[in-house]
Amino acid sequence: MKKMKSENEYHPRAIALLSGGLDSSLAAAVVTRVGIEVIGLHVVHLFGGGHRRAAQVAHTATQLGIPLRTIDRSEQHLAVVRHPRHGYGAGVNPCIDCRIFMLRTAKQVMEAERAQFVITGEVVGQRPMSQHRHALEIVATESGLGDRLLRPLSANLLPDTLPVREGWISRDALYAISGRSRAPQRALAREFGITDYPQPAGGCLLTDKSYAARVRDAFHQRGADAVTAADFILLRYGRQFRIGDNVKVIIGRNEEENEALSRLAAGKIVIDPTAVMGPLALVEGNPDPQQLRIAIALAGRYCDHVDTTPIAFTIFRAGRTETMSVPPLARDDSRIAAWRI
Ligand code: SF4
Structure with a gap:
């Protein structure tokens, strides 16, 4: 009878989750160095740095000489952001659930590519x-990867994994890096000849305190499930003010933001100054006439206009256009700070 090949008789292949940062590049380099075939994987989501990050990841893969798969999981990732089982960090960053999500995606790719294990650049004790350690265990278990998850930078501080037990990679080729210092990674980068890498960013947009405040406000006002991908994108832009339970005003801070607001204006009221220089403003929700006047006056506060004489605005609302002249709010109106999100 023909003997079945055991897994270690195949040429092992690994999927390396690449973030564009140094740690994940090093992890992939460590495994590539011992002759294991590595395929890079970049999982795209809404908070991960967009085209610039994707370009960094592509550069990393080229430097490492490995192929790269890129998968856009933006919509699915939002479900994790809305309802994390393991809660949020200091912002609205559901890091444990996010890692589980990324690794489940990596597991699917591992199976599709007939690879045997997954590599990450995680370092024990680096992120709170x-x-x-406990979070690393949870992530390995709940992702379904278990011992098929290798963290080469900290592997010698962690229990054995399948690649070590099968002899695909020896513990001598792995590291025992821990903690927040970056010195060991910098030394390793020199050893690998990796010279050009971005400084650690310290987390994605979800860790940003101002952005987190806006997400919390949106979840509170509308319920997390009603906050769409377009809403999450709009939360990045402009000065934002909650002037009523169901009314928010968003005011561009520069030309680039004005353009972004105009692209994201579907379903919103648009306020545009007609005779003076000033920002584009959007109103979200259903303002009553008094709230609409306040929104316009607030937009007026940021126009190039020195006194409180009325400013003319064009208002675009549900396919209709009207003009209104409204005095701007005074710059020191105390309500402005109270409304700000
Ligand atoms: S910082 Fe952002 S991308 Fe990184 S694990 Fe946390 S939620 Fe996910």
Whole structure:
């Protein structure tokens, strides 16, 4: 009878989750160095740095000489942001659930590519929420990867994994890096000849305190499930003010933001100054006439206009256009700070 090949008789292949940062590049380099075939994987989501990050990841893969798969999981990732089982960090960053999500995606790719294990650049103790030992265990278990998850930078501080037990990679080729210092990674980068890498960013947009305040406000006002991908994108832009339970005003801070607001204006009231220089403003919700006047006056506060004489605005609302002249709010109106999100 023909003997079935055991897994270690195949040429092993690994999927390396690449973030564009140094740690994940090093992790992939460590495994590539021992002759294991590595395929890079970049999982795209809404908070991960967009085209610039994608370009960094592509550069990393080229430097490492490995192929790259890129998968856009933006919509699915939002479900994790809305309802994390393991809670949020200091912002609205669901890091543990996010890691589980990324690794489940990596597992699917591992199976599709007939690879045997997954590599990440996680370092024990480097990030307070997602990289302490217990969190690393949870992530390995709940992703379904278990011992098929290798963290080459900290592997010698962690229990054996399948690649070590099968002899695909020896513990001598792995590291025991821990903690927040970046010195060991910098030394390793020199060893690998990796010279050009971005400084650690310290987390995605979801860790940003101002952005987190806006997400919390939106979840509170509308319920997390009603906040769409377009809403999450709009939360990045402009000065934002909650002037009523169901009314928010968003005012561009520069030309680039004005353009972004005009692209994201579907379903909103648009306020545009007609005779003076000033920002584009959007109103979200259903303002009553008094709230609409306040929104316009607030937009007027940021126009190039020195006194409180009325400013003319064009208002675009549900396919209709009207003009209104409204005095701007005074710059020191105390309500402005109270409304700000
Ligand atoms: S910082 Fe952002 S991308 Fe990184 S694990 Fe946390 S939620 Fe996910």
